[in-house]
Amino acid sequence: MDKRPYDNKAWLLVLPVFLIVAISAIIPLMTVVNYSVQDVLGPFQRVFVGTEWFEQVLNDDRLHGAFLRQLIFSGCVLLIQIPLGIAVALTMPVKGWQSSLCLVLVALPLLIPWNVVGTIWQLYARPDIGLAGVAVNSLGIPYNYTSSAFDAWLTVLIMDVWHWTPLVILLCYAGLRSIPEAFYQAAKIDGASAWAVFRYIQLPKMRRVLTIAILLRFMDSFMIYTEPFVLTGGGPGNATTFLSQFLAQIAVGQFDLGPAAAFSLIYFLVILLLSWIFYTYITHTDREDAR
Amino acid sequence: MARIELRGLAHSYSTHPKGDADYALKRMDHVWHDGGAYALLGPSGCGKTTLLNIISGLVIPSEGQVLFDGLDVTRLPPQQRNIAQVFQFPVIYDTMSVFDNLAFPLRNRRVAETEVRARVEEVADMLELTGELGRRARGLTADAKQKISLGRGLVRSDVAAILFDEPLTVIDPQLKWLLRRKLKQIHERFQLSLIYVTHDQNEALTFAQQVVVMSEGSVMQLGTPQELFERPAHTFVGYFIGSPGMNFLPCRYEGGAAMVDNQRIPLAKSVLDHAPHRGVPLEIGIRPEHLRIGANPVNGALPAEIAMVEDLGNFKIVTARLGRHMLKAKLPEDDAVPGDHGWLTFPPDRTRLYADGRLVA
Structure with a gap:
């Protein structure tokens, strides 16, 4: 038998962390877990239902639709914002007051709350009174985000690009600035073309910031809620009903707490899983390269 | 090429x-x-x-x-x-x-x-x-x-x-x-x-x-x-190249020799041929490798105090005080270093004269 004396005081030092994690993460999450396996009939009446809510949610056609739309939306966001962000960062001035001015201008959209962005574009793109909406229509291009699914998608995408490409730009700009001047000088002496400089110096050196940019933009766009909600409330029809919106519909709209809780957990796990796959893929190829 | x-x-x-x-x-x-x-x-x-x-x-x-x-x-x-x-x-x-x-x-x-x-x-x-x-x-x-x-x-x-x-x-x-x-x-x-x-x-x-x-x-x-x-x-x-760098002493020019605080240091003939103008600050310079230190007074040697001896393995660096000036000499490892007092010799062919920082001749 081990006769060594135990000093349990160490637990006191760990305790605050446990408390903080419990209050900030575990307890709220467990509430959701709690709801996801029970049918709550009244304040003190509940029945354990096992995985029923999970099965119900997973077999819901509306969820499949929302999930597919969500994947396409996040894909579009990444395909537009990452190349655009890189391109803008490459053309930004490097020094002097011009560079400070550009940084401030670029950062401005990031300071605007989601809700306000939605409202701005909702008004700006209105076909009857909005500047952009009226202008596009007067060019002879029919545009109405409340009736056309394509127009609604386009508006939400433009909104997101306008709001969040600046984040990608700033990250890329920081990545570009960290490249020592000698690399450009050596490339010049080696007779490299502008494309070769981009392909073999700038892009590889931006790899880390791009990983962060893709991860952030993916997670964020996967959780988009406010903008389509403000614009059309997820319409026309279900055209811009993404996962968050769908969740809000069952939780708040229909007050189906059980399925909503089950779906919350699934949603959370999906984001976690996709981010994890993506992250390990990037860091893995990073390590391969080092070999 | x-x-x-x-x-x-x-x-x-x-x-x-x-x-x-x-x-x-x-x-x-x-x-x-x-x-x-x-x-x-x-x-x-x-x-x-x-x-x-x-x-x-x-x-x-x-x-x-x-x-x-x-x-x-x-x-x-x-x-x-x-x-x-x-x-x-x-x-x-x-x-x-x-x-x-x-x-x-x-x-x-x-x-x-x-x-x-x-x-x-x-x-x-x-x-x-x-x-x-x-x-x-x-x-x-x-x-x-x-x-x-x-x-x-x-x-x-x-x-x-x-x-x-x-x-x-x-x-x-x-x-x-x-x-x-x-x-x-x-x-x-x-x-x-x-x-x-x-x-x-x-x-x-x-x-x-x-x-x-x-x-x-x-x-x-x-x-x-x-x-x-x-x-x-x-x-x-002189100072930048060499370890330690060259010794420099401010001096006057008088009768074919450099005078450092009234002590006479002879110069080579080639230097004397290019006697510098008056009114220009003069210095003599000598490499620590060329400065000699002896225990006994020889002809023309100047008395100095030995302030410090650093043994760096294959050679020694001796710091000597000549009047108010400090000089460094680099000696081979086996050379004897005099105790508190020594006699400095400036070989004329190794001693350079500088006018306003520039080499004379």
């Missing part, structure tokens, strides 16, 4: 330079010979990197011309001059293999792939990189990366000069020696002009045939390592 000529060259980083102080590089005229190994030596901020970048074309000088073999290249971009440059920190293309790194300058110039292969293999063989050709360049050690940087210059058959900007800064000491020897071999084999910027005098003196000592944007002296040691043209060179 090229003879590099600098004509009335000066450079200022400010657009409207007002005085001398605004110039990173003060007006200079030099001709550097084809196939020579030159070192630009000087403390940080003396303008040596600026000069190097002007030669490579990364910086366009605000005044004057740069000529390669008589051809004005002052305004040509780097890729149109036949030069290669190795930087302080290794520059490699991370995502490429070692082979592709070495092939990069050739492929950019649309050289046929069979020739690219032949050249790369030849250079890799010389730099002992053959075994690494297939590897990703980013996983290599700093010295291998620096060899790749050098190799990218060597693969080009049109290269006239290779410029080095403190290339051994990030290399381990024991590898520095190997890499420096490699450079010498390459220089002997290809007879390329090499220009090497450094603030390390050992590096400059062992590497170069000609050393250009710079300070505050001016060239203080251009000479062989031996000339810099024997006859420093300026007190700065």
